[in-house]
Each structure stands twice: as C-alpha cells, then as structure tokens.
Amino acid sequence: MTAMPGPRRRTGSSVPQPALYGALALTALFAGWWLATAIPGVVSPRVLPSPLDVVARFFFLAIEPFSGSTLEGHAIASLTRWLIGVLAALGLGIPIGVLLAWLPPCRAAITPIFELLRYIPPFAWVPIAVLWLGATTATQALIVFIAAFPACVINTQLGVSQVEPILLRAAKTLGAGPWTTLRRVVLPVAAPSIFTGVRIAFGNGWMALVGAELVVGKQGLGFLISQGQINDSVATIFVGMMAIGALGAAIDALLQRAQRVILPWKTASVRPLE
Amino acid sequence: MTTSDPSAQARATPKMEARGISKTFHTRAGDIVALDRCDLAIGQRDFVTVVGPSGCGKSTLMMIAAGLDAPSTGEILVDGRPAGPAGPQRTVVFQRFALFPSETVAENIAFGLRVAGIDRAERDRRVDEQLAFMRLAQFRDAYPHELSGGMQQRVAIARALVVRPEILLMDEPFGALDAQTRTVLQEEVSRLAREMNYTVMFITHSVEEAVYLGDRVVVMSARPGRIKRDLAVPRDAAWRGLEIEEASNHADFIDIKREIWELIRTEIVRQ
C-alpha cells in the first residue's frame, strides 16, 4: 500500500499524525524561545526579544509610524515598487522569451550578453542603479525588474520551444498563419511553463526588493528592518522579517491558486529555472 | 518425477502456503475488502499462475506473499513455518522492472549478492553465469535507461534468479511490454522454468499466458478476491515446449483456455 520510501512499517493508521507532530514541533520551538527569554541571564533582550515583545512591537508598528510610516504604510510602499518592477519584467520578458524561441538567430545573438548579465546578482546592481536614478522608487523598481526579468525570459523561451512541432504542422495544414499559430496554439500550450516562470520571477523580485530597500529609500519593509538595526530594536527587525516572509508566502500562494484556476488542465512539464 | 495431481503434491508440505489471507484497505472513502480468506498452497517445483478480472486482488495477494505487505488476517508459510519479512528466499519480478537506474546491468544483478555479503570473486562468477544464461553478456556495462523494455525485464529476472531464491514471484511481468517482446519472454520463462525446475507464482491477466506457462492455473473471483478454482494443466501435454503460436492451436489448449475464460467472464459480469 505504501509506495513511499522509508524504513519498513506496517500499513494503515488513521490518526492525522503529521499535523500532530508538526504542531508539537512548532509549539516546542515557541516554548523554547519564550523560555530562553523569560529566564533572566540566559539571553540578553537586546539580542533576542521575547515573543511577547515581538507581538507588542507588531501592534505598536501597526498603529504608530516608525521611521516615516506604520507597518502597513511600509508594506504598501514595498508592494507598489515590487508590482511595478515585476509587471515591467513580465511585459518585456514574455515577448522577448517568445521572440528568442521563435527566431533562433536572435537567441544566438543575445545569449552571451544575457548570460553574463544574468549571473550578476540583482543586488550587485544597486550601487550603479543609485548612481543612475538616485535614491528613488525607480531605483528599487529597476532592481526588482533585473531580478524578475531572467526567469520570465528563460521559462517563456523554454516553454515555447518545447511546443511539439507536430502541433505547429497541424495548425499549418488547417490554414493558420504564423500570428494565429502563435496566439491560438503556441501560447496556450506554453502557458504552464510561462506561468511557472512568472511565479519564480515574482518571488525573485520580492527578495531583491527587500535587499534594495536595505540600502535605498525612506520607506518599505526593507527600510524598516534596516532602521530597526540602526535603532537597536531587535523586535522591530523580527516584525519586519515576519511581515516580509508572510507577504512573500501570500504572493506565491495566490499565484498557485491563480494557476489552478486559469490553467487547470496541465502542470508544467519543463524543469523550471530556480 | 512430477505428478499432475495438485492434491497429491499439496499433501507433502507445500513450499509456500497462504492460509486464510484477508486484506482490507482503510481509505478515506471507506473500507475496501481486497482479499477474502484466500487459501493457496504451492508445492515444490510448481509453476502456479493466478488469473482473475481486473481489481480482483491478485497483485495484493502476491505483495503479501512476498512479505511487502501485511495481511489483515491469515499468514504466509514457507516450508511449514511462518515466512519472515521480504527477502531473497522469495524474490519478486515487478511489472515495471524496478531496476536501479544508477547501476549497470551487472551491478543490478549483483545487488542481492552484494547485500548478502558474498565476496567479490564469487559474486562476479555468479553474475557472469547468470548473464550468459539469460543471454545478456554483451549488455553487462549498460545502464537501464539505455535498454529496451524487454531487455530490462530480462535483467530484472536475472537479478531475481541469481540469488537462488526458493520461490520466484512474478507480478504481471510482461504487462508493460509490446506483444512481440511478450511472446519471446513467455517462451524464455517457460524454458527457464522447465530446465531449472523453479517454484514460481506468476500473476497475469492473460489466460493464454497462464495456460501456456503454468501447470496449475488458479482463478480468482472479482473483489473481494477469493480463490475460485484451481485447475491442473498437464505437464506432459502435447503442446508443451512448442512456441506459443503453435501451442495455442492445439485442441486441449483451447479447451482449458475456454474453461478458464468462462469462469472469469462470469466474474467480470458479476462486478
């Protein structure tokens, strides 16, 4: 019955054990955290705030502005820049990916420069971006764009180039011209791969944004945690980090939902670029 | 030397025996009774084939016989004693080959010997012997993914035989192969079994295959699976040793085949 790897064991047990163990583990973790901070002398509150401190800080930041905005304000600022960057990456990246797959000579031309630039971590562009665009939203959006762009292009190109030639031939025998073939055959078939690329791009963009905000800007979650560090407030850093993580996870969950709704018929068969 | 009377054979201690095997699966959709009190005795050097409609539980019975699954009730005995966990005394050939992709043909075949701690020289000797016997010698350094389905299954059979099992279990081994490869392998297994006198339990859904290969055909009912009939197929029948094409034209072959088919048909209708 069990086809999973693992040591031999008997089959069949109906108690939902995974959830139980998981809950126990997390509870133990939190309990350990709280205990470490509750016993005086074990850990300095400057280094590790107690869970209660973090919760209190969360509510404080939700209401009172800190370094310019409330928690919500910072989050919205971050999300706005992120959205600009990733939408630009989609808008430019997907057509270019299609182009590279559709016209192999273009791929030959662009590959050397593309590959060289791709391996420069997005964050490494921050100094030069600041020099070009100043300490503005545009800078951060540019970093997000740089982070999101490669995944869009590569996954789109992979998806389009893996459309089976027999489908293209079938379309041609039915009288479809190249534009129609692209729209009605190639894109729908490549859609799952493209969507996977979008998901990866969105995630990469979010991570890069946080980094950019550590250096540049007067608002945003990255700015918040770097301010927390400057002001020696570990609790603020914790709250910020959790907010960043939670938003990132929420974005990915939403995209997975969207994929199931828009593309219910197929999961991507191409190995995505991480 | 051999008798065609199953009951006489079974009076001696059977090589493997399934007693009162029942298996119930607990799923979220409810309980599924896959097997209901199956009794089956396999004597030394018997070639028992098990047929039945789809879903009748024959593969489940084999997994239990192999020790890969535990029955809800009942037990499996080998030589009259409770069979232990899965092991090389009763090796299995699976439908999907199950060759280790990271090992060459020779390494795959040597796996059971390695695990048993047999030293290298003896290992190599036995592997070479098996490769020659199964006519696989030229592929010894190939990886599974480089071989066709038929070749892979032959490697799987070699791997199962090189450890000298007391019983060989085969779970629809030719189900994933094309018709031509299947025929070739059926003839090869038939030859193997006759020459080497293996004790075999062979699961299939093809009645023709079951009659051709087996000297006993066990027919199972639809779910919940029970042993419905146990027919003897004479070892010394005129068509033994012929290619399956010719054998299937003999009158007695056709008679047995029809009898078994009728049994199964009623089960399929019952489902």
Next chain:
Amino acid sequence: MRPLRSRAGGSTASFWRREPGPIAWLAIAMSFTAACIALWWFVTRPGGPVSPLFLPPPMDVVDAFVRLLARPYLGSTLGRHIASSLSVVIGGWLAAGLVGLPLGIAMGWWRKARWIAFPIFQLLRPIPPLAWIPLAILWLGIGDSARIFVVFIAAIVPWVMNSMQAVYSIDGLLVRAAMTLGASDRQILTRVVCRTALPTLVAGARIALGNAWTTLVAAELLAATSGLGYIALNASRTLEMGILLVAMAIIGILGASFAIGMQLLTRLVAPWSAT
C-alpha cells in the same frame, strides 16, 4: 529557388526560423556583441551624449581592471579581495551542506523527522536571505562573522529542502525491489536511495551555491571590510565607475563559473542520468 530545409523544430522555410549551425551561431553572437561594444564606445566618447559618470567608456573599464591588478585597492590586492569573497561563500556553502544534506536526507527518509522539521523550515523559507542581514549586523557587527552567518542561512534552506525532496520522490518500487533482494533499511538508504537521488542532490547543492553567492554580494555591500561587494560599494561612493563595472563583471563571471562547475559535477558523479 530551392526551399531551405529547416532543422530542429521550425516548420517554415525562412532563414529566421532555422536553428543556426555552430559556426553561424558563433558568428552571430560575436558580431552582435561587437556591435554592442561599438555602440557603447560610441555613446560614451568624449563629447558624446552619455556622461562618463553615468556609463564609463570601454577603455576606462579596461584601465580600471589593469589598475586593480597592479596596485592594492582599499587595503588589499584584487586577488585578496576575490579570495576573501570566495572563501566566505565556499566556506558558508560547505558548512550549510554539512548540516543541511544529512538533515534533508533524514527528513526525506524518516516520516517522523519530516513531520517535525518540515514545518519549521516552511516558516523560515519565505524570509529572503537578504532580510537576515540587519539582524546579522545587530548580532555580530560588521565583519566576517556577519557575512558567514548570512551565507550559511541562505544556503541551508535549499540544501535541506532539495535534499529532502530528492529522497522523498524516489520511486517506492525501487525500495520494494531492494527489500525483496534482502537489503536492510540502512543498505536501502545508502545503496539505492542516495545513489539514485544523486543528480537531484547535486541540483540542490547548485541552487544553494547560487543563493549563497547572491547573498554574499549583498552582505559585502552592507557589512564587510573586504571582498568584491565591498570594492563595488566603495567605487560607487567615490564615483570610480570603471572599478565598479569591473567589480560587477568579476562577480558575474564567478557566478557563472559556479553554475558551470556544478553542471560538470553533476555529469561527473551521475553519468547515468539521462538528462
């Protein structure tokens, strides 16, 4: 006119749909790259539309590279800075692997380990490695330990998650086959599972290295006193554009080398993987 035969994939007969052969490929790539460099040189020429503070001319970049090779910059030679970056990234990546690989395999193999540890990592995973930097600075100050800490955190999550996935997704049939051949649990784990999962495990290592490199560069831009990122940061502050571009280029080349190195490693340890 004879119709052109199309190769891999393309169904029309035009030049634009044909996959170029290796010589044509090289020719196109080199000519396009040369054209881009020419354009770069053109727009940054003296009196040209682009100021050298915005984008330095190609010759400036070459000069900066030569200068970095010749004289120490910010206290160390270029070689020392590169060595500093490399040692931190490789050290942190290996340390994370030493912890993460066995942990991931254990989580893939034993249900209880998975049930306990997986939720914890699921909590950690969404937090971008870069977000750990302020915490690292607060806890460890500016310097080497902060860099190593952040690189370790960045690398350990892919190490653990991918190793777990690699073991977890092994076909159960192979485990059963090994059981029927008499293998003990330990033998199945080492001889069958780990060997079969090897390509995927190396893929996880590759991703961890990529993460580590990206995070290192960020850490060096914020919390270091040596290394390539530190050079880039300083060059941007002092408007030494040429040095900045050289630093970025070296960062990119090293990143690409890691990726290629890992691909070669995969082919080395797993010659049977069909991909």
